[in-house]
Amino acid sequence: MSEPPMVSFENVTKRYGSLTVLDGLNLTISRGEKVAIIGPSGSGKTTVLRMLMTLETIDGGVIRVEGEPLTHTERQGRLVPANLAHIRKVRAKIGMVFQSFNLFPHMTALHNCMEAPVKVLGLSRAEAEARAADLLEMVGLSNRRDYYPSQLSGGQQQRVAIARALAMRPRVMLFDEVTSALDPELVGEVLQVIRKLGEEHDLTMLMVTHQMGFAREFADRVCFFYEGRICEEGEPKAFFQNPQNERSRQFLRAVLEAG
Amino acid sequence: MWDWAFTLEILPALARAAVITVEVTILGFLIALTLGLALAVCRIALPWTRLPISLLVELIRSTPLLIQIFFLYFVGPSFGLTLDAMTTGVLAVGVHYATYCSEVYRAGFESVPRGQWEASVALNLGRATTLRDVIIPQAIPPVVPALGNYLVALFKETPLLSAIAVLELMQTAKIIGSQTFRYTEPITLVGLFFLAMSLVSAWAIRRVEAGINRRYRR
Numbered sequence: 075m076s077e078p079p080m081v082s083f084e085n086v087t088k089r090y091g092s093l094t095v096l097d098g099l100n101l102t103i104s105r106g107e108k109v110a111i112i113g114p115s116g117s118g119k120t121t122v123l124r125m126l127m128t129l130e131t132i133d134g135g136v137i138r139v140e141g142e143p144l145t146h147t148e149r150q151g152r153l154v155p156a157n158l159a160h161i162r163k164v165r166a167k168i169g170m171v172f173q174s175f176n177l178f179p180h181m182t183a184l185h186n187c188m189e190a191p192v193k194v195l196g197l198s199r200a201e202a203e204a205r206a207a208d209l210l211e212m213v214g215l216s217n218r219r220d221y222y223p224s225q226l227s228g229g230q231q232q233r234v235a236i237a238r239a240l241a242m243r244p245r246v247m248l249f250d251e252v253t254s255a256l257d258p259e260l261v262g263e264v265l266q267v268i269r270k271l272g273e274e275h276d277l278t279m280l281m282v283t284h285q286m287g288f289a290r291e292f293a294d295r296v297c298f299f300y301e302g303r304i305c306e307e308g309e310p311k312a313f314f315q316n317p318q319n320e321r322s323r324q325f326l327r328a329v330l331e332a333g
Numbered sequence: 334m335w336d337w338a339f340t341l342e343i344l345p346a347l348a349r350a351a352v353i354t355v356e357v358t359i360l361g362f363l364i365a366l367t368l369g370l371a372l373a374v375c376r377i378a379l380p381w382t383r384l385p386i387s388l389l390v391e392l393i394r395s396t397p398l399l400i401q402i403f404f405l406y407f408v409g410p411s412f413g414l415t416l417d418a419m420t421t422g423v424l425a426v427g428v429h430y431a432t433y434c435s436e437v438y439r440a441g442f443e444s445v446p447r448g449q450w451e452a453s454v455a456l457n458l459g460r461a462t463t464l465r466d467v468i469i470p471q472a473i474p475p476v477v478p479a480l481g482n483y484l485v486a487l488f489k490e491t492p493l494l495s496a497i498a499v500l501e502l503m504q505t506a507k508i509i510g511s512q513t514f515r516y517t518e519p520i521t522l523v524g525l526f527f528l529a530m531s532l533v534s535a536w537a538i539r540r541v542e543a544g545i546n547r548r549y550r551r
């Protein structure tokens with residue numbers, strides 16, 4: 075039997091009241107795959123990532139991580155809601171970077187990256203510090219390790235946030251419009267870090283982005299969301315050069331016009 | 334009008350009483366701070382405690398402290414709760430102000446952005462760790478001034494304990510007055526003491542506030 079996909083959404087539905095935000099979503103992501111999620115505002119892109127991070131409940135279907143249901147366990151062939159221990163075990167494989175950074179403002183860059191490794195993984199402070207220092211170096215912030223978030227630029231804060239997520243050694247990294255809150259001149263430094271991460275073949279990456287250029291050059295696959303469904307997906311080159319669906323064409327035209 | 338010799342004579346007794354007043358204040362406020370925090374944390378961490386805690390808070394806040402003190406002291410024993418006057422007073426004042434403090438903490442918790450909780454989930458931090466390391470350190474600094482106000486308010490209500498004969502300042506002044514038929518000096522001194530202490534604690538609160546702001550750079 076082949077190994078299970080890294081992540082799979084199986085017939086996943088999400089509703090807010092009477093609004094169906096995701097409608098029977100099926101999406102399978104293999105290990106190491108870099109997937110870009112694009113689509114108009116309100117099409118459910120953020121919701122997909124938030125459900126995978128367990129920040130939202132799901133109303134139907136199941137999400138699996140390496141074959142294991144994320145928020146459920148299988149009992150006698152049926153899926154029943156799982157306890158917190160199970161969720162935490164599966165969730166440990168997922169890391170997320172937010173649009174608004176969400177760094178802990180009362181901790182330095184270094185401590186932001188040490189908190190979870192010490193408290194969740196049980197690393198000693200020395201081990202956690204070494205790991206955090208390595209990651210801060212990777213994102214080019216060795217000389218800012220003792221700064222508080224309020225003393226860092228947006229781009230620097232976002233790079234710390236990436237290092238903080240990586241410190242937990244996740245298998246899957248989720249990026250939700252991580253450059254949208256940044257001044258234009260700071261976007262490049264963050265994308266550069268993400269590019270570097272992309273070179274790690276084992277890390278699966280799922281990113282919601284409005285940077286079409288980056289999606290095209292970086293992703294293995296583009297998924298175009300429209301009204302809670304994947305309307306079109308495919309290799310970036312093919313998708314951007316020759317979109318098949320009328321809605322994707324409209325969307326790309328609008329994005330291009332906006333610059 | 335003002336008898337200095339008499340003043341000097343009653344000063345030791347009043348000083349002893351002042352110590353009691355300060356003790357009641359400090360112990361009562363410690364209870365208020367910790368119990369208040371516990372109530373606020375329970376409301377967040379254990380949803381089923383929300384309703385009973387709201388009811389308790391509402392009950393305590395809508396009845397006078399004096400009645401609660403009397404109740405605890407005179408009705409408590411019929412429920413097998415027999416405490417001396419000082420303990421009763423400290424407990425009553427502490428629990429009463431805990432309800433106010435819990436509301437203050439709650440406002441502090443609500444001021445912490447949702448993104449902080451979400452980042453904690455994304456890092457797989459447990460609930461207790463999230464509260465202790467992420468949420469509480471951000472929730473408390475902004476509410477230190479409000480908590481400080483309650484410290485001063487609590488302090489100014491300690492004379493209520495004279496109703497159950499705790500030998501705090503007010504009770505001592507009343508005793509001196511009834512024994513010597515001179516009220517001017519003892520009551521004035523008590524007033525001056527409260528004034529001085531209020532000023533001192535206002536100053537101390539500002540220092541604590543500044544220290545916390547420096548520590549947590551908000």
Ligand SMILES: Nc1ncnc2c1ncn2[C@@H]1O[C@H](COP(=O)(O)OP(=O)(O)OP(=O)(O)O)[C@@H](O)[C@H]1O
Pocket residue numbers: 090095113114115116117118119120121122
């Ligand atoms: N907590 C919520 N309560 C009610 N509706 C919500 C909530 N969160 C999201 N929605 C709705 O769900 C839909 C999808 O939202 P989502 O944030 O996933 O969109 P998106 O594709 O990320 O959009 P954007 O590009 O603007 O970020 C939207 O219509 C949104 O209004």
Ligand SMILES: [Mg+2]
Pocket residue numbers: 119120121251282
């Ligand atoms: Mg979004």
